[in-house]
Amino acid sequence: MDYFSCPVAAHPLNPTCKGFNPVSIIRIGTRGSKLALWQAQWVTAELSRLGYEVQLKVISTKGDVTSQPLSQVGGQGLFTKEIQRELLAEQVDVAVHSLKDLPTQPIEGLTLAAVPPRETTADVLVSRKGLGFEALPAGSKIGTGSSRRAAQLRLWRSDVDILDIRGNVDSRLAKLQNGDYDAIVLAAAGLTRLGLSEHITEILPPDRMLPAVGQGALGLECRSEDTFTLTALEKLNDPKSMAEVTAERALLLQLLAGCLAPVAARGTVDGPQCHLVARVLSLDGQTVISANKVGAADHAAEIGKELADLMLSRGAADIIAAARQQA
Numbered sequence: 001m002d003y004f005s006c007p008v009a010a011h012p013l014n015p016t017c018k019g020f021n022p023v024s025i026i027r028i029g030t031r032g033s034k035l036a037l038w039q040a041q042w043v044t045a046e047l048s049r050l051g052y053e054v055q056l057k058v059i060s061t062k063g064d065v066t067s068q069p070l071s072q073v074g075g076q077g078l079f080t081k082e083i084q085r086e087l088l089a090e091q092v093d094v095a096v097h098s099l100k101d102l103p104t105q106p107i108e109g110l111t112l113a114a115v116p117p118r119e120t121t122a123d124v125l126v127s128r129k130g131l132g133f134e135a136l137p138a139g140s141k142i143g144t145g146s147s148r149r150a151a152q153l154r155l156w157r158s159d160v161d162i163l164d165i166r167g168n169v170d171s172r173l174a175k176l177q178n179g180d181y182d183a184i185v186l187a188a189a190g191l192t193r194l195g196l197s198e199h200i201t202e203i204l205p206p207d208r209m210l211p212a213v214g215q216g217a218l219g220l221e222c223r224s225e226d227t228f229t230l231t232a233l234e235k236l237n238d239p240k241s242m243a244e245v246t247a248e249r250a251l252l253l254q255l256l257a258g259c260l261a262p263v264a265a266r267g268t269v270d271g272p273q274c275h276l277v278a279r280v281l282s283l284d285g286q287t288v289i290s291a292n293k294v295g296a297a298d299h300a301a302e303i304g305k306e307l308a309d310l311m312l313s314r315g316a317a318d319i320i321a322a323a324r325q326q327a
Helices: 034-049 081-088 147-156 169-177 188-191 226-236 239-255 297-313 317-327
Strands: 026-030 054-058 094-098 110-114 123-127 141-143 161-163 183-187 218-221 264-268 273-281 288-296
Touching: 026 034, 026 081, 026 317, 034 094, 034 169, 034 188, 054 161, 081 094, 081 110, 081 218, 110 226, 110 288, 141 169, 147 161, 147 264, 147 273, 169 183, 183 188, 183 273, 218 226, 239 264, 239 273, 239 297, 239 317, 264 297, 273 297, 273 317, 288 297
Parallel strands: 026 054, 026 094, 141 161, 141 183
Antiparallel strands: 094 218, 110 218, 123 183, 264 273, 273 288
């Protein structure tokens, strides 16, 4: 069942529909954070460069107005539901998502039309005193809002204190500088896009910190029957990035893990092949199932499903269920 239901309105480009406008303006819906606006403005600039007329609409989401930990308010669709409702109601034509925030459960009437070239998938440490993760003293306070990051940090070092942190990039950096934390973990892509790379203390190695599904990628979503917008967005799609995230998202969907369980994955396309590596962890990081699979990039979804089935056969479902109960 979809995590919300909303009727699909008549297609605005159908000349039999009331209000048909042959001169179409592409209306982009986005969250209002600095990072979300940067992403939406990048899409706006790219579409404008291709000759399309574009308008931007800022939409507030539940995730933008809560200060509670994501696990307490329900993370599924927290940053996307309201924008998708606007899309289905034809108030906007494109939703620009950080793809790691977009639930994998399909929404009837909507489609992931394009994934532009992906940024780095790395997680980074930002440390108040410039110390790398292994150099931090025992008992150091590390801030992260991600159960995936927290579990992998606990697996790496059990002698540091992993604490929840909420807010946008600027507010998290401010909390660090105010001494609330000794270090925080963020996605490198967000810092890079905002021109804040100078704050990075250490790029965390992927063998220790595997990224979130879709990390570093943008997801451009539109109505499935909106052929005008679909055609426009396809010009921004990067087939390599699309294949990578397709494998990752198919794995997450097959695991039925949602966004609260500690699941990490990275798809990498090299020529005709896609290599997918994944990790499912208990919240304390002490139980880990890791696996990988290689297959044809044009069958990326099958790679994700088959790898998920392999991990489920090794007990991943029990770890995910336990994480949900404890979250």
